[in-house]
Amino acid sequence: MAKQNKKQLSLKNITKSSVWDVQENDIIRMLQAAEKEIEIKENLSHYINIIKTAFDIEEVKVDRPEVIRKYEARGMKIAVLKNEDSKQKLAIKKRPITRVTDLTYENIRHISAAQLIDVLDKNFGGGWDSLSQSIKDIIETGFDISTTTLPANRLHKAGSMYDKKIKDGFEVLEIQRGAWTEAIFAKEKPLTEKPKYRMDNDDVDLGPDDDKLQDNPIDNDDDDAFDDDDLTEESYRTTYETDPEDLTLEDAEAAEDEEY
Secondary structure, three states, X not given: OOOOOHXXXXXXXXXXXXXXXXXXXXXXXXXXXXXXXXXXXXXXXXXXXXXXXXXXXEEOOXXXXXXXXXXXXXXXXXXXXXXXXXXXXXXXXXXXXXXXXXXXXXXXXHOOHHHHHHHHHHHOOOOHHHOOHHHHHHHHHHEEEEEEEEEHHXXXXXXXXXXXXXXXXXXXXXXXXXXXXXXXXXXEOOOOOOOOOOOOOOOOOOOOOHHHHHHOOOOHHHOOOOXXXXXXXXXXXXXXXXXXXXXXXXXXXXXXXXXX
């Protein structure tokens, strides 16, 4: 995934998304570099709130060695900030992404497909459909996801969906269900810019409802013009709603034949 060079980041341009690209030492450097900038110091709470998107921050109110050691035992780094004639200490630690509930729209593009598979593997055993729709929406913002469920001895055969996905660079999580296996495939989506369209006012005279039609054009005359050849593997998922234990080998063969 394309990421902004963390050396270019400062408190002036850090966002709730880019803050996931940096570590504790980078945050400490930014805070210390901003000590002489009055504008930033006056709005420090604003920048702290952005940092808290990805980091736990606590003010060290009791500055004693034994207290500092307790913060460090929790994996926190200590930032020393100068405020005129006094010093302020902050304990900082980046939030780990270890559960599906840790995933957000801000951080989903700052993890790899392998990391996503690890998070999924640690958090559920019920398959893709066990996730809430909100979590699925977050994941699919940054990743192409597809699934299939087949008998374990058929999943890895040459030329199968599994074989093609692996060759195409997908990471995979396999979930065992007796003699069946659900495979969840994940691949990072490329970062793309939204196309910008320009239309001269003299070209079209839009009525009050025409702008909606422009954004979502529908030709009702083509309802019957659907072409079966347009279906691809990415057009559907093969995950069964039925309990895999209830399915027979003949069902599996028929399902796999339908994939191709």
